[in-house]
Amino acid sequence: MIQFDVNRRRVSVTEADGDMPLLWFLRESLGLTGTKYGCGIGLCGACTVHIDGRAVRACQRPVGTLAGASITTIEGLAGGAGALHPLQRAWMEVDVPQCGYCQSGQIMAAAALLKSVPQPGNGDINTHMTNLCRCGSYSRIRRAIHRAAGQLQSEGEPS
Amino acid sequence: MISRRRFLRAAGLAGGGFALSLAGAAPTAVSAGRGDDAGPGLLGPLIEVSEHGAVLIRVFKQEMGQGAQTGIAMIAAEELEADWNAVQVRRLDFSREIEGYAEEWGRFGTGGSYSVESEWTLMRTAGASAREMLRRAAAARWRVDIRDCIARNGFVIHRPSGRRLGYGELAAAAARQPVPADPPLKHPDDYSIIGRSHPGLENRAIVRGTLRYSIDESLPDMLHAVLVRPPVRGSRPLSFDARECRKLAGIESVFAVEPTARDAMFDKGIPGGIAIVGHSTWACLKARRLLDVEWSPVEGGDSESLYRIFDELREIPDVERQTAGRQLAGFDGAERVIEAAYQNPYMAHGLMEPLCAIADFSDRKHLQIWAGTQSPQYSAHQLAANFAIDKAAITIHNYRMGGGYGRRYFCDFLIEAAAISRALGRKVKLTWTREDEIRFGAYHPLRRDHYRAALDADGNIDSLALSSISTHEWGGGEMTYFYGFNHLHVNSHHYRDSPVQWGSWRSVVKHQDTFSREIFIDEIARAVGADPIDYRIAQTRRPAPDDYRSSHNDSLEAQLPQLKRLQVRVLEAVAELSQWRRPRPKNTGLGVAVSAYHDRSFCAQVVEVECGETGYRVVRVYVVADCGLIVNPNLVRGQIESSVLWGLTPVLYGGIDVVGGAVRQSNFHDMPLATMVDCPEMRIELHDFEGRPPAGVGEFAVVPVAPAISNAIFSATGRRLRGFPMQLP
Ligand code: FES
Ligand code: FES
Numbered sequence: 001m002i003q004f005d006v007n008r009r010r011v012s013v014t015e016a017d018g019d020m021p022l023l024w025f026l027r028e029s030l031g032l033t034g035t036k037y038g039c040g041i042g043l044c045g046a047c048t049v050h051i052d053g054r055a056v057r058a059c060q061r062p063v064g065t066l067a068g069a070s071i072t073t074i075e076g077l078a079g080g081a082g083a084l085h086p087l088q089r090a091w092m093e094v095d096v097p098q099c100g101y102c103q104s105g106q107i108m109a110a111a112a113l114l115k116s117v118p119q120p121g122n123g124d125i126n127t128h129m130t131n132l133c134r135c136g137s138y139s140r141i142r143r144a145i146h147r148a149a150g151q152l153q154s155e156g157e158p159s
Numbered sequence: 160m161i162s163r164r165r166f167l168r169a170a171g172l173a174g175g176g177f178a179l180s181l182a183g184a185a186p187t188a189v190s191a192g193r194g195d196d197a198g199p200g201l202l203g204p205l206i207e208v209s210e211h212g213a214v215l216i217r218v219f220k221q222e223m224g225q226g227a228q229t230g231i232a233m234i235a236a237e238e239l240e241a242d243w244n245a246v247q248v249r250r251l252d253f254s255r256e257i258e259g260y261a262e263e264w265g266r267f268g269t270g271g272s273y274s275v276e277s278e279w280t281l282m283r284t285a286g287a288s289a290r291e292m293l294r295r296a297a298a299a300r301w302r303v304d305i306r307d308c309i310a311r312n313g314f315v316i317h318r319p320s321g322r323r324l325g326y327g328e329l330a331a332a333a334a335r336q337p338v339p340a341d342p343p344l345k346h347p348d349d350y351s352i353i354g355r356s357h358p359g360l361e362n363r364a365i366v367r368g369t370l371r372y373s374i375d376e377s378l379p380d381m382l383h384a385v386l387v388r389p390p391v392r393g394s395r396p397l398s399f400d401a402r403e404c405r406k407l408a409g410i411e412s413v414f415a416v417e418p419t420a421r422d423a424m425f426d427k428g429i430p431g432g433i434a435i436v437g438h439s440t441w442a443c444l445k446a447r448r449l450l451d452v453e454w455s456p457v458e459g460g461d462s463e464s465l466y467r468i469f470d471e472l473r474e475i476p477d478v479e480r481q482t483a484g485r486q487l488a489g490f491d492g493a494e495r496v497i498e499a500a501y502q503n504p505y506m507a508h509g510l511m512e513p514l515c516a517i518a519d520f521s522d523r524k525h526l527q528i529w530a531g532t533q534s535p536q537y538s539a540h541q542l543a544a545n546f547a548i549d550k551a552a553i554t555i556h557n558y559r560m561g562g563g564y565g566r567r568y569f570c571d572f573l574i575e576a577a578a579i580s581r582a583l584g585r586k587v588k589l590t591w592t593r594e595d596e597i598r599f600g601a602y603h604p605l606r607r608d609h610y611r612a613a614l615d616a617d618g619n620i621d622s623l624a625l626s627s628i629s630t631h632e633w634g635g636g637e638m639t640y641f642y643g644f645n646h647l648h649v650n651s652h653h654y655r656d657s658p659v660q661w662g663s664w665r666s667v668v669k670h671q672d673t674f675s676r677e678i679f680i681d682e683i684a685r686a687v688g689a690d691p692i693d694y695r696i697a698q699t700r701r702p703a704p705d706d707y708r709s710s711h712n713d714s715l716e717a718q719l720p721q722l723k724r725l726q727v728r729v730l731e732a733v734a735e736l737s738q739w740r741r742p743r744p745k746n747t748g749l750g751v752a753v754s755a756y757h758d759r760s761f762c763a764q765v766v767e768v769e770c771g772e773t774g775y776r777v778v779r780v781y782v783v784a785d786c787g788l789i790v791n792p793n794l795v796r797g798q799i800e801s802s803v804l805w806g807l808t809p810v811l812y813g814g815i816d817v818v819g820g821a822v823r824q825s826n827f828h829d830m831p832l833a834t835m836v837d838c839p840e841m842r843i844e845l846h847d848f849e850g851r852p853p854a855g856v857g858e859f860a861v862v863p864v865a866p867a868i869s870n871a872i873f874s875a876t877g878r879r880l881r882g883f884p885m886q887l888p
Contacts, residue, residue: 021441027375037513038513039827040593043828044827092363092366097365098797100362104368135801136807141835
């Protein structure tokens with residue numbers, strides 16, 4: 001048995017399923033479908049989650065490598081039920097989503113960016129935000145990150 | 160036409176709510192022998208007011224990121240005088256009941272940027288009818304003159320006394336009021352919801368990751384499937400070895416799926432293949448790697464050679480599309496003739512959410528589909544025809560789509576899922592991989608345009624000739640062309656031997672029409688030493704011959720003066736917005752392009768590029784748009800931003816290559832999309848210069864992007880790029 005935490009809950013998989021990408025484990029075994037399948041080869045970022053606080057593309061991480069890890073998905077980003085992370089609020093206010101499909105991955109990537117660079121400049125955003133958005137919502141993603149960064153500073157970052 | 164009185168029907172809801180539905184339709188819209196008295200609630204209500212005052216608005220148009228559902232809900236809510244915070248929007252499912260009310264190919268399909276335009280009257284009327292019924296209910300309750308009762312923000316207020324009742328309290332009584340025959344519509348000056356930038360109604364679910372796209376759906380007793388399609392159209396599996404696949408845990412069955420016949424839209428048919436069915440998508444994906452198939456050899460074409468073939472074909476017109484003025488008279492002894500050719504490759508959609516459909520066709524008689532589709536009604540027709548069942552036996556449950564852009568108008572993925580479900584007698588979810596999505600697309604056609612212009616002594620366009628060859632009949636489209644000329648001749652050739660399926664790709668044929676036209680006019684302007692914006696304005700002001708007609712716009716003749724006026728207005732405005740005449744640094748170039756999507760949504764763009772040793776960068780895009788009345792400004796801006804990126808992607812990264820009948824690209828490593836780094840700064844200005852009704856916004860801003868970039872690169876470097884991708888050595 002391989003055990004790890006997803007959104008602060010302990011989960012386990014059998015060794016036989018060790019080659020299953022975290023993406024499919026989240027989506028099909030746990031029903032956490034906020035983490036999206038977009039390419040399966042680590043290029044689009046739709047499947048971005050946090051593993052021990054860092055943004056990782058879940059389609060590239062077999063569950064067999066995750067023993068003891070702590071994973072956060074979009075569903076667990078804000079903590080309590082109904083709560084919203086400042087990025088999620090900013091995303092709604094700026095009206096970032098178009099089709100919306102890429103946005104949970106974008107938000108997870110942005111949340112990891114703000115952890116390491118609380119006040120990112122455009123250069124930081126260009127370097128870190130490599131997720132694809134076919135709807136081309138990039139300029140709004142940029143605006144929403146700046147907006148949330150301002151709020152994070154004034155509110156203090158949630159745990 | 161359906162009379163308003165009869166197309167809306169009121170009904171009370173259990174618990175004291177009130178619903179306004181489409182009901183008792185005119186004879187042409189009644190299906191399967193159902194009469195006018197077929198009972199209430201035939202169609203899920205358009206507008207529902209609950210006893211608590213919550214407002215539910217159901218829309219025919221599907222949501223794929225273009226904002227149609229939020230925009231349409233705003234239109235209904237405006238006339239209803241609803242409290243916007245109490246409004247929710249729902250998708251309508253396709254079922255036999257709805258079939259009778261949706262016009263063939265029309266209302267219950269989403270494409271061509273028609274959504275807001277087509278629902279504008281229906282949803283305003285529905286909202287206004289409900290509002291009038293609520294007012295009447297209040298007046299009756301208070302026993303006062305209805306003229307003293309106003310509706311505002313979810314309440315009816317009795318002005319003289321200041322009494323007020325919430326919509327929820329009035330809903331039950333309102334349901335018993337007669338549906339007004341011709342409810343008064345609000346004056347635009349009084350709008351309080353339309354014209355505001357309300358964020359998307361589903362944003363909260365999206366940012367929390369709880370919105371379910373069809374790919375996220377999971378239904379009881381459902382199996383999962385992937386389909387391994389033949390690499391080249393027309394190829395069939397000669398044999399396949401699935402022994403290794405079947406050994407894997409979670410694999411249920413592996414079997415061949417027959418291709419379907421060609422039809423109007425699937426000119427190549429739907430290819431069939433080998434279905435792998437199991438207990439999870441992951442199990443199927445794993446099994447797929449172990450499947451060994453021998454495909455029948457088929458010789459397929461190459462996209463590269465098509466341009467050469469097209470060049471040779473250009474003197475052989477298939478269809479004379481358009482002539483005006485004395486044909487080509489100007490080319491003999493013309494002062495000056497300019498010509499150039501422009502190339503458009505096949506392009507794929509790259510929907511972020513790969514195609515997916517769940518089908519339950521277990522009994523082979525009734526078919527239920529759960530999918531994100533732009534064309535529930537058309538799809539139902541296709542499914543019925545394909546499987547020889549009655550349309551009335553089909554239900555399609557709609558989902559928000561993770562991108563549509565025209566691809567999801569095509570229903571191949573629904574037909575595949577249905578075929579697999581029927582073969583197994585089980586409910587099955589078919590998921591496409593990214594590779595499937597790129598390799599088995601419905602591609603923007605490959606097209607080559609050859610333009611010639613004869614100029615008079617003053618550098619004006621005397622004669623204009625376009626010879627256009629495309630892999631789809633829509634290609635080589637006629638021009639709706641607002642510049643002046645004396646003679647026009649357009650011919651087109653539909654090349655029927657395309658190796659791949661055609662499709663509608665965001666902005667469709669306009670993208671290609673505008674690409675060649677707006678670079679060509681620039682080439683002429685430069686050749687005569689004129690400023691590209693001045694030249695466009697001057698040519699727009701010149702007349703067209705009296706016999707200039709358009710087959711897709713019957714009223715072109717009558718509209719032409721206004722169309723020309725608006726084209727000039729957006730060009731003037733974009734010159735100002737971009738400070739067109741301000742000198743720029745030497746390595747910076749400005750390029751302009753203008754277009755009028757469906758002759759209604761005007762867009763002029765100026766693109767600023769910086770060119771260096773290793774290439775160029777699109778730094779800034781100035782956009783001036785006039786798409787009539789703006790329902791939701793921030794939403795329209797979002798569509799423009801999105802469209803600029805859509806237009807930019809093929810400029811930077813090109814299209815799809817077909818080699819021996821197979822698509823060479825397979826995932827985002829060889830079909831890159833524009834990213835954050837590529838995203839230019841955008842300055843957007845929205846106008847409604849002449850007070851027109853709302854026109855489409857989902858695609859119109861795509862079309863000027865590529866020609867404006869080409870023109871900008873020319874002004875910076877003197878190099879003319881006439882195809883995709885645009886690369887500087
Ligand atoms: S699905 Fe993981 S990066 Fe695209
Ligand atoms: S919002 Fe559609 S892909 Fe990003």
